[in-house]
Amino acid sequence: xxRKTRVRASxxxxxxxxxxxxxxxxxxxxxxxxxxxxxxxxIYTDPLGLFNxxxxxxxxxxxxxxxxxxxxxxxxxxxxxxxxxxAITGCLLIGAFTAYFATLATPRVRxxxxxxxxxxxxLPLIMLLIPYYTAFNALDLLGSPWALGVLYIALCLPTCVLxxxxxxLGFPSxxxxxxxxxxxxxxxxxxxxxxxxSKGPIxxxxxxxxxxxxxxxxxxxxxxxxxxxxxxPVGLLDFKGQFASNTGAIFAGLTLATIPLIIVYLVFNxxxxxGVALGGVFR
Amino acid sequence: MLAPGLIILAVFFGLPIIDLVRTxxxxxxxxxxxxxxxxxxxxxxxxxxxxxxxxxxxxALGVGAALILSAIATVLAALVSGGIRGKAFYRVxxxxxxxxxxxxxxxxxxxxxxxxxxxxxxxLGAIGLGRTHAWxxxxxxxxxxIIAVAVWAGVGxxxxxxxxxxxxxxxxxxxxxxxxxxxxxxxxxxxxxxxVRPVLSMIVLLEVIWAFNGFTxxxxxxxxGPGNATTILPVQVYKDAFLFANFxxxxxxxxxxxxxxxVVGLAGQALGSxxxxxx
Numbered sequence: 001x002x003r004k005t006r007v008r009a010s011x012x013x014x015x016x017x018x019x020x021x022x023x024x025x026x027x028x029x030x031x032x033x034x035x036x037x038x039x040x041x042x043i044y045t046d047p048l049g050l051f052n053x054x055x056x057x058x059x060x061x062x063x064x065x066x067x068x069x070x071x072x073x074x075x076x077x078x079x080x081x082x083x084x085x086x087a088i089t090g091c092l093l094i095g096a097f098t099a100y101f102a103t104l105a106t107p108r109v110r111x112x113x114x115x116x117x118x119x120x121x122x123l124p125l126i127m128l129l130i131p132y133y134t135a136f137n138a139l140d141l142l143g144s145p146w147a148l149g150v151l152y153i154a155l156c157l158p159t160c161v162l163x164x165x166x167x168x169l170g171f172p173s174x175x176x177x178x179x180x181x182x183x184x185x186x187x188x189x190x191x192x193x194x195x196x197x198s199k200g201p202i203x204x205x206x207x208x209x210x211x212x213x214x215x216x217x218x219x220x221x222x223x224x225x226x227x228x229x230x231x232x233p234v235g236l237l238d239f240k241g242q243f244a245s246n247t248g249a250i251f252a253g254l255t256l257a258t259i260p261l262i263i264v265y266l267v268f269n270x271x272x273x274x275g276v277a278l279g280g281v282f283r
Numbered sequence: 284m285l286a287p288g289l290i291i292l293a294v295f296f297g298l299p300i301i302d303l304v305r306t307x308x309x310x311x312x313x314x315x316x317x318x319x320x321x322x323x324x325x326x327x328x329x330x331x332x333x334x335x336x337x338x339x340x341x342x343a344l345g346v347g348a349a350l351i352l353s354a355i356a357t358v359l360a361a362l363v364s365g366g367i368r369g370k371a372f373y374r375v376x377x378x379x380x381x382x383x384x385x386x387x388x389x390x391x392x393x394x395x396x397x398x399x400x401x402x403x404x405x406x407l408g409a410i411g412l413g414r415t416h417a418w419x420x421x422x423x424x425x426x427x428x429i430i431a432v433a434v435w436a437g438v439g440x441x442x443x444x445x446x447x448x449x450x451x452x453x454x455x456x457x458x459x460x461x462x463x464x465x466x467x468x469x470x471x472x473x474x475x476x477x478x479v480r481p482v483l484s485m486i487v488l489l490e491v492i493w494a495f496n497g498f499t500x501x502x503x504x505x506x507x508g509p510g511n512a513t514t515i516l517p518v519q520v521y522k523d524a525f526l527f528a529n530f531x532x533x534x535x536x537x538x539x540x541x542x543x544x545x546v547v548g549l550a551g552q553a554l555g556s557x558x559x560x561x562x
Contacts, residue, residue, distance in 0.1 A: 010467060014362045018369070021359060022376045024435065029379065031402050032391060047405045098288030105285065113285060120296050122548035124496050126517045127541035130306060130524055130534050131299030137313075154295030161288060186284070215384030217499040218517065222525065233386035237503055240390050247400060254391055258383045265382045269375050276378075276440060277447035 032258060036060070036251040043247050059252035067242035067249075071227050073256055076235035079145040079224070080214060083231055086149025087156055087213045088206050094153065095160030096202060100194055102161070103168040104176075114165060120158040125218055133222050143226035151219065156209040163275070167201045168194075204275025207268060214261065232257050307534035313524070317531070324535035333511060334536055337519035340426065341540065344515055345495035348433040353487045355434065356441035361471055364449040374443070381439035389503025392432045393419060419505050422512035429501055429513055433494050441486050448482030449475060488551035495544055516540045 035043055039056040042049070066072030102113045132151060133142075141147040171194070179189040195202075217233040224230050230238065236257055243249045265272060307324055311317035328334050359377060363370050380388070395402045396418040408414030418428045452475065460470050476483075498517035501507060507514035507522065514522070516536065524533035 011367075014365070014367055017358065018362050018367055018373055021355070021438070022373060025376050025379050025439070028391060028395075029383075031395070035402070044400045047400055047402045048409070094287055094291065098285060101284035102288075109285070113289070116289070116292055119549070120292060122492060122545060123296060123300075124492070124537075124541045124544045125498075126496065126520050126537045127303055128296070128299050129517075129520065130530060130537060131302040133524070134302060134306065134530075135299075151295065154291050157288065157291055211382060215386070217384075217386045217502070218521075221502075222521075233384045233499070236384075236386050236390055240393075240503075247394065250390065250394065254387050258387045261382050261384070262379065265379070266375070269378070273374060273378060273443055276443045 029258070029262065032251055032254045036248065036255040038248055038251075040246060040248050043251075056248060059246075059248040060256070062243070062246060062249040063239070063252035063256060067239075067246075070238060070242040071230065071235060073232075073235070073253065075228055076230055076232045079229060080231040080233075082145040083149040083152060083220075084210055084213045086146060087152035088210050090150065090153035091156035091160050091209060092202055092206050095157050095205070096164050096195060096198065097190065098157075099161045099164035100168050100171075100190055102165055103171065114162065117158040117161045121162070129219065129222055132219065136223050141223075143224055143229040145224065145229055145231065148220060148223050148231075151223070152213045152216070155219075156213065159209060160205050163205050164198065164201055167198060171197075200271075201275075204271045207272045208275045211261070211272075303534050304538060306530055307538050309531045311530040312528040313530055320531065324532045325539070327532055328535045328539055333514070334519060336511065337514050337516045337536075338540065338543075340514065341495050341516040343426070344430060344433065344497060345491045348430050348437065348494040348497075349487055349490035351430070352434040352437040353441055353445075353483065353490060356438050356445050356486075357476075357483065359438070359442050360446040360449050361475060363446055364475075365467065365471075374446075377442050378439040380436050383436070385436065385499040386503045388432065388436050389500045392428070392435075393504040396428055420509055422509050425505055425509060425513045429497075429504060432504070433497055433500055436500075437490055437494070441490060444486050445479060445482060448479040452478050484551065488548065491551075492544060492548055 034050070034053075035047065036059055037053065037055050037057065038047075038059075039054060042054060042056070064073045066075075098113070102110050105113070136142050136147065139147075175193055175197070176189055179193050184192065215233055216231075217237070220231050220234045221237070224234060227238070236253055239250055239253045243253075306317065308319060308321060309317035310320045310323075359373075363373055367373070383391075394400070396404065398404055398415050398417045403418075404414035404416065407416075416424070418424050456474055456478075457470055460474060465473065495515075496517055497515065498521065501513050501515055501518050502521070505513045507518040517540075520533045520537050520540070523536065524530045
């Protein structure tokens with residue numbers, strides 16, 4: 001075998017692998033949309049069929065309204081929005097604040113802070129599940145999306161601090177000094193100068209955490225006990241039970257829960273993937 | 284200035300752990316007074332076959348899924364950093380499964396492997412492999428399906444991180460190797476792999492931890508069944524506490540599983556993050 005044909009053979013294998021994985025990554029989303037528009041009978045007789053599909057948009061109406069006696073998608077959407085907004089606003093503000101002032105501290109204090117947050121990232125969720133439940137129960141907060149949002153502030157904080165900390169390490173100290181000469185206090189400097197200059201990393205950290213919070217299920221199952229307080233991921237699992245005989249509606253629910261995220265991702269994919277690469281070592 | 288962050292850390296991570304340990308020494312049905320019973324829960328946890336099997340399954344899921352998905356992600360990252368055409372497209376597409384909420388992933392795949400209505404079985408039927416196997420209802424295949432789905436969902440994230448590591452390797456190193464006549468494959472094993480080892484060990488460790496904790500996939504696909512065939516540790520804890528109202532035992536099981544994972548995690552961080560933190 002000559003050198004040239006050997007190179008070509010490995011390129012062919014490489015391209016085949018790349019295309020194969022792309023198909024595996026895309027097909028499920030295409031299927032979700034296709035099956036969301038099929039009637040139950042069609043799903044059972046010919047789930048993969050692309051032709052002779054009788055379009056059945058009623059599935060989306062069913063999913064949006066929810067099964068009789070259950071909650072509709074509108075309720076889940078509102079709860080997810082509350083949880084995510086509270087969590088991301090809080091964790092970005094406190095996270096940026098902590099990360100910035102950690103870089104101004106002495107090296108020993110800085111390392112201690114970083115280590116503490118690193119330990120927090122490895123802490124498995126099952127160790128927090130029962131204590132959180134106990135606390136929420138005692139404070140009568142079971143079923144409050146607002147309270148769950150506050151909890152997610154804490155859960156997102158370590159990632160947030162670690163990623164922004166490595167960004168602020170390279171931040172020019174002249175800026176803070178110039179601000180001090182202009183008579184700005186340390187907190188004023190942070191709010192007026194540091195925050196606006198770190199918009200890029202803050203957006204990518206916010207995105208990564210927003211996707212985590214939007215999809216988190218285990219805590220939400222335990223802490224959002226009232227059906228009307230459930231977020232989309234928990235609602236989706238309820239859906240599976242409620243719509244046991246209406247598979248089309250479940251696929252419509254999956255479409256409503258997933259496709260908007262995919263669209264957001266396609267618009268912001270540079271920011272998100274950059275944030276992942278930035279935070280990969282820490283997460 | 285560091286107070287707010289550190290207070291949150293203490294209140295939401297420190298206090299809960301203390302509370303968990305306290306609960307693990309009691310018998311508590313979830314309401315009323317907890318009764319102190321010493322180490323009974325730990326004795327039960329260590330002697331119970333159910334707990335031992337759940338622990339074993341968690342390790343199998345953690346290690347199995349993490350190794351398989353990291354291997355696939357490394358190969359994909361090597362393809363893209365090796366200058367394959369369509370790099371921008373692959374970067375976007377391969378991350379898609381990581382964007383879908385885990386419970387949506389679970390519900391979708393659970394429906395897709397159903398015997399009559401599932402797309403996977405319809406596809407297998409179309410290529411002549413039969414379409415009647417109930418993958419999730421068969422205790423001997425359910426866990427493999429879950430591992431496969433965890434791999435599908437996890438490759439995208441690992442791929443991006445490993446790719447980030449590979450792109451930091453200076454091009455000149457490869458050029459020098461090419462001049463010396465080293466083949467692409469040879470370069471991958473002698474240059475790329477050794478140089479991205481820190482990133483690689485970190486991502487394998489993280490994936491082990493995440494898969495070990497993979498409650499959502501299992502709960503969404505099988506609820507831990509059939510029987511107990513897919514009951515991993517987090518599912519066991521959830522069942523013990525919230526279905527069987529035995530919070531003390533669930534707390535003890537979480538302490539044991541958590542400690543195990545924490546030891547693995549800290550050891551891995553000491554090995555893997557030296558580059559990231561102590562620079």
